[in-house]
């Protein structure tokens with residue numbers, strides 16, 4: 145390995161453009177980092193489940209060649225649109241106008257479509273055009289409408305009238321548009337015919353007629369390739385929003401079932417197209433064309449950076465590419481999203497008709513359970529095919545945003561089952577998950593089932609303990625889950641589970657490997673005595689006072705300062721990469737923590753991070769010394785006996801009794817005081833004095849780690865900023881005032897965990 149493969153610390157970007165509401169966030173920056181570290185210029189990068197240009201773009205930008213394959217032509221359409229946008233926004237607008245000008249009978253399509261939604265304004269009865277109607281599914285007619293009124297101001301909402309209901313019923317549900325729509329998806333005798341008919345039935349007859357009119361005319365349009373792709377993107381958005389799947393009056397980001405809600409929206413198709421045009425144009429505004437290889441042969445034989453998209457199921461990639469041609473496989477696995485896949489199968493038929501591209505989607509029409517075991521098998525087949533195309537020193541990187549435990553399990557099982565070895569990983573609820581693999585052709589021998597289950601359970605338990613011990617702090621369930629599966633993969637246990645179950649005789653009555661492993665992990669988990677934060681679900685191992693190891697958060701903070709001091713200036717990517725470098729796998733810190741550390745110690749200006757002047761070690765040390773002296777002087781002035789010792793920087797005593805104990809810290813490391821510190825005598829007030837620049841980080845740590853907040857409250861800690869203390873000293877306060885101020889101090893509020901108001905207010 146060229147370097148340790150930690151988390152490529154970059155936040156995913158929300159998907160944009162057509163169908164964005166179905167698509168997971170994209171990890172372009174993370175992909176860029178893997179391409180930079182794992183390949184060389186001229187190398188071929190394979191996007192195994194291509195559905196955007198997020199992996200193509202960084203490959204080309206770094207002088208690599210890229211090929212995107214995928215079975216879903218809609219994913220490839222969107223990738224192609226981003227990679228080869230129409231040369232000017234105007235091109236798409238002009239093509240859209242041209243589409244609207246196409247004749248429908250005697251009139252332009254645009255007028256015909258608009259007229260389908262003519263309705264009276266519910267307020268003033270003037271003739272207007274409805275933006276949408278609301279249908280009662282059971283009653284089967286629209287009862288509410290929103291009309292753009294030429295007389296009233298804006299859109300008027302109100303009940304429908306008889307004319308509206310008659311207009312909606314004018315369309316024969318089984319008329320020519322219905323048969324055209326159905327015939328374009330599957331031929332009459334096809335086994336999925338009935339299912340396709342159900343999907344076609346997800347549109348009101350009026351919207352179906354309108355959408356088929358547009359589809360038909362778009363096909364006959366004589367326009368360039370990029371403009372046609374752009375219009376298809378626009379139409380896709382209308383196909384989605386124009387169905388009966390969106391409810392009225394409730395926020396639901398996207399349909400989760402293929403059944404219209406009890407009250408559903410019927411949106412005006414022409415307005416949807418206009419909106420789709422705006423959206424698509426905006427989306428493509430900052431996209432620059434990437435060099436496109438004219439065909440696959442050119443891409444494979446020439447070394448100049450270019451990309452090529454090829455419709456193909458990922459599991460057939462071995463028929464497409466020569467052996468050992470790929471340096472890096474990037475795979476963002478499709479989610480088992482039955483609704484989205486079925487809709488894509490429907491729309492692919494409508495957009496492309498009876499061509500291989502769309503035919504390949506027909507299997508997804510069938511009602512099937514998209515369960516995780518199915519997902520694992522499909523993914524494993526794809527990864528096995530890709531393995532044969534990888535160069536011997538090549539890598540597979542599975543990376544995905546919005547990681548969920550089942551997705552992580554499925555990905556680990558699939559790669560292990562396809563013969564890969566895990567060589568690095570990272571997981572973060574916000575930044576996503578990545579798993580880096582090399583293909584070694586691992587073959588595992590089956591073992592007997594009982595031994596297998598016991599072995600998996602024990603191994604899972606060990607991994608859970610070691611992960612939590614290493615981190616020594618509350619840990620997200622996602623990271624813990626990934627640590628367990630990564631561990632089982634590294635130890636060859638997943639491959640063995642697959643070999644045992646997949647090749648077991650039919651009467652062995654074993655669960656599918658994924659379920660079996662999940663069960664073993666669950667059992668392993670329950671055997672570990674865990675503490676859990678009920679709000680966040682984060683878990684940790686209980687430890688006795690004084691026995692706690694240094695929490696990961698404190699180690700990350702130390703590392704952040706070391707890295708910042710090692711060079712005067714840092715770009716964000718370099719800085720994060722360097723901070724994360726030693727924290728791989730189970731030690732992956734959450735990006736939110738690392739950002740809090742960086743923002744505490746460094747300032748960002750002119751595109752680079754520089755350590756804060758006051759955090760230069762010499763300056764900080766001088767400040768600490770001065771403060772120590774000042775504290776001692778203050779203590780004497782207030783009539784205390786002042787000393788030091790027992791691990792405290794300054795002690796204010798009265799007789800033999802400690803009254804105030806001060807720890808002075810330039811950092812926000814709380815572990816040494818709150819988790820591992822010495823016992824505090826009952827009479828004493830422990831005070832942690834820290835620089836104001838640490839306040840936010842300190843608050844972040846207290847929020848993140850409930851153990852710290854609880855310990856701070858139980859032990860009665862006061863948190864005091866340097867500057868604030870200096871001001872108090874300068875103002876010449878007396879003992880009573882000092883006590884009052886500490887008394888007023890809410891210390892650490894259990895809820896929301898705030899830095900004390902009085903002693904640590906805004907400065």
Ligand SMILES: [Zn+2]
Pocket residue numbers: 265266267268269270293294295296300
């Ligand atoms: Zn009106």
